[in-house]
Amino acid sequence: DTAVSQTPKYLVTQMGNDKSIKCEQNLGHDTMYWYKQDSKKFLKIMFSYNNKELIINETVPNRFSPKSPDKAHLNLHINSLELGDSAVYFCASSQGELAKQYFGPGTRLTVT
Amino acid sequence: GDSVTQMEGPVTLSEEAFLTINCTYTATGYPSLFWYVQYPGEGLQLLLKATKADDKGSNKGFEATYRKETTSFHLEKGSVQVSDSAVYFCALQISGNTPLVFGKGTRLSVIA
Numbered sequence: 001d002t003a004v005s006q007t008p009k010y011l012v013t014q015m016g017n018d019k020s021i022k023c024e025q026n027l028g029h030d031t032m033y034w035y036k037q038d039s040k041k042f043l044k045i046m047f048s049y050n051n052k053e054l055i056i057n058e059t060v061p062n063r064f065s066p067k068s069p070d071k072a073h074l075n076l077h078i079n080s081l082e083l084g085d086s087a088v089y090f091c092a093s094s095q096g097e098l099a100k101q102y103f104g105p106g107t108r109l110t111v112t
Numbered sequence: 113g114d115s116v117t118q119m120e121g122p123v124t125l126s127e128e129a130f131l132t133i134n135c136t137y138t139a140t141g142y143p144s145l146f147w148y149v150q151y152p153g154e155g156l157q158l159l160l161k162a163t164k165a166d167d168k169g170s171n172k173g174f175e176a177t178y179r180k181e182t183t184s185f186h187l188e189k190g191s192v193q194v195s196d197s198a199v200y201f202c203a204l205q206i207s208g209n210t211p212l213v214f215g216k217g218t219r220l221s222v223i224a
Binding site for chain 2: 004033035040041042043044045048056090092100101103104105106
């Protein structure tokens with residue numbers, strides 16, 4: 001059983017398009033995250049949600065909008081895609097203080 | 113702000129060689145420290161962690177000791193295998209369900 005799943009795994013699209021990446025966790029965790037990994041493998045937090053509420057929103061363009069319809073899902077919608085958005089996006093979840101974060105397999109976004 | 117600095121890669125070793133990947137951190141509080149591993153084409157997996165000074169985390173032959181006096185959490189393994197080839201990330205977490213702060217990752221290649 002997959003603990004944290006993301007769809008799609010690969011996404012190739014053109015500049016200016018709008019796209020969404022979905023994340024689901026079946027672990028019953030109350031906190032979910034989106035991380036971005038750039039071409040140099042540098043990982044950085046983008047958003048963090050706890051019990052469906054945004055608790056951290058790092059400095060990302062407002063073209064990125066996370067949406068959490070329920071505790072098990074955290075989707076990432078991106079408007080007006082740019083070349084620099086090309087990266088691997090990882091979803092993660094955790095439960096409790098200083099808990100282990102479980103990562104999804106990643107979504108490789110390529111903007112052409 | 114909080115940050116993690118890792119040694120630059122790539123690191124190339126022969127099988128059965130000794131591995132050290134240096135990691136130092138800067139944090140305002142008393143963080144928990146982690147090593148995550150990313151195998152080719154996969155998401156991140158927690159390798160080991162330590163939550164307080166002098167704790168030693170260990171897993172799969174890898175070890176790291178939380179050194180508060182030197183603000184370090186170096187990863188070591190006595191005898192690496194080809195299957196250890198991956199990117200290794202050092203990370204810290206300050207408290208609660210806060211996101212991880214990652215280092216830039218160190219790529220390890222082990223050759224037979």
